[in-house]
Amino acid sequence: MSAAPPLSRLSVNQETIKQWSLPELAEGCAKEGVTSVGLWRAPVQAYGVERAARLMRESGLAVTSLCRGGFLTDTAGAARARALDDNRAAIDEAAALGADTLVLVSGGLPPGSKDLAGARERIADGLALLGPYAEERSVRLAIEPLHPMFASDRCVVSTLGQALDLAERFPARQVGVVVDTYHVWWDDQAPAQIARAGAGGRLHAFQLADWITPLPAGVLLGRGQLGDGCVDFRAFRDLVDAAGYDGPIEVEIFNEALWERDGGEVLRETAERFRTHA
Amino acid sequence: MSAAPPLSRLSVNQETIKQWSLPELAEGCAKEGVTSVGLWRAPVQAYGVERAARLMRESGLAVTSLCRGGFLTDTAGAARARALDDNRAAIDEAAALGADTLVLVSGGLPPGSKDLAGARERIADGLALLGPYAEERSVRLAIEPLHPMFASDRCVVSTLGQALDLAERFPARQVGVVVDTYHVWWDDQAPAQIARAGAGGRLHAFQLADWITPLPAGVLLGRGQLGDGCVDFRAFRDLVDAAGYDGPIEVEIFNEALWERDGGEVLRETAERFRTHA
Numbered sequence: 041m042s043a044a045p046p047l048s049r050l051s052v053n054q055e056t057i058k059q060w061s062l063p064e065l066a067e068g069c070a071k072e073g074v075t076s077v078g079l080w081r082a083p084v085q086a087y088g089v090e091r092a093a094r095l096m097r098e099s100g101l102a103v104t105s106l107c108r109g110g111f112l113t114d115t116a117g118a119a120r121a122r123a124l125d126d127n128r129a130a131i132d133e134a135a136a137l138g139a140d141t142l143v144l145v146s147g148g149l150p151p152g153s154k155d156l157a158g159a160r161e162r163i164a165d166g167l168a169l170l171g172p173y174a175e176e177r178s179v180r181l182a183i184e185p186l187h188p189m190f191a192s193d194r195c196v197v198s199t200l201g202q203a204l205d206l207a208e209r210f211p212a213r214q215v216g217v218v219v220d221t222y223h224v225w226w227d228d229q230a231p232a233q234i235a236r237a238g239a240g241g242r243l244h245a246f247q248l249a250d251w252i253t254p255l256p257a258g259v260l261l262g263r264g265q266l267g268d269g270c271v272d273f274r275a276f277r278d279l280v281d282a283a284g285y286d287g288p289i290e291v292e293i294f295n296e297a298l299w300e301r302d303g304g305e306v307l308r309e310t311a312e313r314f315r316t317h318a
Numbered sequence: 319m320s321a322a323p324p325l326s327r328l329s330v331n332q333e334t335i336k337q338w339s340l341p342e343l344a345e346g347c348a349k350e351g352v353t354s355v356g357l358w359r360a361p362v363q364a365y366g367v368e369r370a371a372r373l374m375r376e377s378g379l380a381v382t383s384l385c386r387g388g389f390l391t392d393t394a395g396a397a398r399a400r401a402l403d404d405n406r407a408a409i410d411e412a413a414a415l416g417a418d419t420l421v422l423v424s425g426g427l428p429p430g431s432k433d434l435a436g437a438r439e440r441i442a443d444g445l446a447l448l449g450p451y452a453e454e455r456s457v458r459l460a461i462e463p464l465h466p467m468f469a470s471d472r473c474v475v476s477t478l479g480q481a482l483d484l485a486e487r488f489p490a491r492q493v494g495v496v497v498d499t500y501h502v503w504w505d506d507q508a509p510a511q512i513a514r515a516g517a518g519g520r521l522h523a524f525q526l527a528d529w530i531t532p533l534p535a536g537v538l539l540g541r542g543q544l545g546d547g548c549v550d551f552r553a554f555r556d557l558v559d560a561a562g563y564d565g566p567i568e569v570e571i572f573n574e575a576l577w578e579r580d581g582g583e584v585l586r587e588t589a590e591r592f593r594t595h596a
Binding site: 202 | 427431432433434435465466467469470471476477479480503504505506507529531532533534535536537547548549550553
């Protein structure tokens, strides 16, 4: 089994410690020796994009990813145009933050639709427009397959295989994929698809969260702290290592129990769990 | 698009109208012209297996499937021996009811385990013991892949592909698969795997339930009445038709809102939805 990764590879996604403001996150990471974070658009916008970028720079924090673009499955012209504009804004924000990866949550089925294949094609149409725009700004679009339980209302891309089928229609410098253990841990095809992503230079981000049950209503906030569930993180790290991935390992957990605790305590625990399990 | 299937192909799983006793189910089906049912072991055992078999015979109802055997992933010797005994009892009960198909829910990860591949191998070990026992009693074991959201706590077999990888180690007259739209609707590999199941004579049961959101806590009772969600049932029926399946089409919905309504009304609605959507 591989050794624990150095703390320098840990990136803490801000949603893991949602109770913290951006300055609290910057200060907390400095205290704990964490040098990278993943950010979300809404809190960054609320704080101010340029101001957030300055805060990160001055705190010596690298922004490894911005969440999220996507939601490209609408059929109606106006909604679609809005989605494309919003993705261009997300790319600009990623560039301003110095984040080289914009995570895409592709979108679910439009109301009343049962056409998964059609929705996936509209994602491809969107990527064709957004890929060059992103490349010009040195941002890579990273399709994140979400667990199949989100297929109807959040993301019709449910597996790494599907994500790569989409990504491979475009240059790797424009479109790749995210491997998030929470979404793909159950999939016996994931190992082969991780190798495929690595071989194609499309493994743009690696995120960790554990799978715990029972799932809460709505299932969005059911992620577990590393080690609390049944995901074999070391096995996944071995797979991404073997695929040539040497980038940040981002911990992204949505869990109300974590949000109710002291942020510093959650960050310390996350760093410890990272050393033990990642 | 195909025509609506005749009502003679509808089988109503008793859990869809859980508020009904077995005699109420028999009477209600007679009134509605429904000629087949799927049964569950607990209510059948509570009523008495032989007595239930007689009631079904006297009511002219075919029992198209019995739920459920399985839970074959335990590692401990005693738990494993109990699981095998319980599966033999389930096979005997299916035979007594004249049901040719025993649905298997394979089991989740044992407590503390992260080894999905190992759990899947223990299912194979169990099937090797149970297959011949089932065949002697003219019962087919049907592996039901459950949605990946159940992979940790209920069923480590998450896709039709995985189910067939397991089933194909055994004769088709012993082990096949269940296609339940609720569990596989999201999977772009399902069409190819349905064809594979049909070609191998392993498509042993076809079940319908719709996918609706938001999912309730625990996610077990989140299934929707046909037409209330985003599953394209006619597309799935075309796939099983093309795979040579001409057996019963079983509606199996676990939904507390349906259970609170009048059973006769739910059965009528189910038959109507079947004609419109199946």
